[in-house]
Amino acid sequence: MTNAVIIDNKDTVAVAIEPLKKGTEAEIRMQDGSLKKVTLIDDVPIYHKFATAEMKKGTPVVKYGEHIGVAACDIKPGNHVHEHNVENHRENLDNV
Amino acid sequence: MKFYGYKRPDGRVGIRNHVLILPASVCASDTTRIVANNVEGAVTFNNQLGCSQVASDQEFTMDVMAGYAANPNVYATVVISLGCENCQMDLVVDAIKKRTNKPLAQFIIQENGGTIKTVERATRAAKDFVQDASLLQKEEFPISELVVGTECGGSDPTSGLASNVLIGEMSDRVVDLGGTSILSETTELIGGEHILARRAKTSEVKARIFEIVHRYEKALQLVGEEVRDGNPSPGNKAGGLTTLEEKSLGCIHKAGHREISAVYDYAKEVTGKEGLVIMDTPGNDPSSVAGMVAGGAQIIVFSTGRGTPTGNPISPVIKITGNKITYGNMSDNIDIDASPLIYGTKTLGQMGDELMKEVQEVASGKVTKAESLGYTEMAIARVCNFV
Numbered sequence: 001m002t003n004a005v006i007i008d009n010k011d012t013v014a015v016a017i018e019p020l021k022k023g024t025e026a027e028i029r030m031q032d033g034s035l036k037k038v039t040l041i042d043d044v045p046i047y048h049k050f051a052t053a054e055m056k057k058g059t060p061v062v063k064y065g066e067h068i069g070v071a072a073c074d075i076k077p078g079n080h081v082h083e084h085n086v087e088n089h090r091e092n093l094d095n096v
Numbered sequence: 097m098k099f100y101g102y103k104r105p106d107g108r109v110g111i112r113n114h115v116l117i118l119p120a121s122v123c124a125s126d127t128t129r130i131v132a133n134n135v136e137g138a139v140t141f142n143n144q145l146g147c148s149q150v151a152s153d154q155e156f157t158m159d160v161m162a163g164y165a166a167n168p169n170v171y172a173t174v175v176i177s178l179g180c181e182n183c184q185m186d187l188v189v190d191a192i193k194k195r196t197n198k199p200l201a202q203f204i205i206q207e208n209g210g211t212i213k214t215v216e217r218a219t220r221a222a223k224d225f226v227q228d229a230s231l232l233q234k235e236e237f238p239i240s241e242l243v244v245g246t247e248c249g250g251s252d253p254t255s256g257l258a259s260n261v262l263i264g265e266m267s268d269r270v271v272d273l274g275g276t277s278i279l280s281e282t283t284e285l286i287g288g289e290h291i292l293a294r295r296a297k298t299s300e301v302k303a304r305i306f307e308i309v310h311r312y313e314k315a316l317q318l319v320g321e322e323v324r325d326g327n328p329s330p331g332n333k334a335g336g337l338t339t340l341e342e343k344s345l346g347c348i349h350k351a352g353h354r355e356i357s358a359v360y361d362y363a364k365e366v367t368g369k370e371g372l373v374i375m376d377t378p379g380n381d382p383s384s385v386a387g388m389v390a391g392g393a394q395i396i397v398f399s400t401g402r403g404t405p406t407g408n409p410i411s412p413v414i415k416i417t418g419n420k421i422t423y424g425n426m427s428d429n430i431d432i433d434a435s436p437l438i439y440g441t442k443t444l445g446q447m448g449d450e451l452m453k454e455v456q457e458v459a460s461g462k463v464t465k466a467e468s469l470g471y472t473e474m475a476i477a478r479v480c481n482f483v
Binding site for chain 2: 086
């Protein structure tokens, strides 16, 4: 059963739409309707994010196809992604 | 698509028929409460400001007061002032008259012999206005007469997945029908301003979008503060929002997909029939909603993730959540459950039809949950401390 969604194909995180337990397989609905699977290495509360791609420390965390912050440490697919591993980063967007 | 509303002498169309008892300052707020309690059909609010403000702060307060009186949901206004405040009665009355020619009465507490004599006179004026208002018959009007304010509060990740997406769909439909939709909350444009700027109708509008975002950030930095210190809020974070950028990218879905035709400063009068516009308001919900209502919004469509009972004294507030748990917990407060969009059990087209029907019904008089429970909380945006 689908239990997570990805908003944009460029995203490095998915949103859990049910509470998900460590060790279980998240079944993610992509925007084009296809499915992607990621095994969770943390518990993920409902509506929270988890990584669907590897993010090295200092690289952008992408949701909605846009940067929402930078990885505060190396993040692996299946990690819960929240305040503990994401830093705020104000970008100059005037000419993006 | 049509609704039944009230034609005002200034040409605008209201969807409620209130008599507003307007406190010119904090020192008149208890008096307006007593008067409004005396008269069925009268509304008021607790004005915490109106005195001891710097000029830019006083301008916010004056614009909200004048805009509330001019809002087409108001039939007539009774202004009550103490007498010595900075927002002097003649200033308030002039500001209202610049925006509308609707009926107006005024009472100054210090000149009317104190509370009891002022209350007696103001109550009689309010009672007469309510009786006059009751003679007005509703007429049919097109949706293009509506100015819809959009707002999100107590956001969580479901806001960007469902409820704000649904509001965006409604915004597009209102714009396509010739009406006006307002995107607000400048703090929650931060990180998404480039996306909105690409949709600006002109280069001036594009420059204004960047201007209001940078101006807001800079205003907080001038007093040594950072917008991120309280935003996202603890509830936003508990719900799963990590950064302000993430919150903003969900927030701006409320603006749908149409081009942005204008950017208004806080509580300034919105022209109407001009498609999608932005107003520079705080992320704080009651003061953002107040700015749009002062701009002339007859109706507010409000999304929430964590849940809120909020309303407004002048304009009905329709509340939507995309969080199925919140809808289950707070269905007494939330008008529409948008969670089927997340779980794929309804399409955006179907839910758009449902929300447009709700807007049409509320515009024609259907009481929202916030109205039925008597919610009228509000606030006015501020620049700095009292002087």
